[in-house]
Amino acid sequence: MSNFLTSLASGNLNIATVIVWVMIATVLSMLGGAIGGILLAGKDIGYKFSAMLGGLFGPAGVIPGILLGLAVLNLFTNS
Template structure:
């Protein structure tokens, strides 16, 4: 583990991620994190809304599939706007 963290490429990436710099690598990481969180939120929302009607597992699966449908475009648009505002 120490060898991975001492690698200059990984160290530079983690530094730019922690500093809040917006480049293509950090944007892809933030999109992946936000997608995973929206899938969890969609699964919880699906279970709360339709758990008793169609079953908790099926509603969680549908919620996890449909959760990122609205979140991913908003995340990408937000990152594009932040990148635009920091550059100009």
């Protein structure tokens, strides 16, 4: 477990660290989307519904972005 945490902290990219980074990014984007949904449409459609919609639409832009970023980092580290 300490080897995995060291690999994660040092920026070493392998399949396990990529999966962990994508999961962390997804959770954080869901949280940010929920907060954004509450701030934007909470009064109009209800706070719970706007949080749910924001949490669902938040990862729509983050997941492709994080995968593209990890692919570019992998290209830079291999060259």
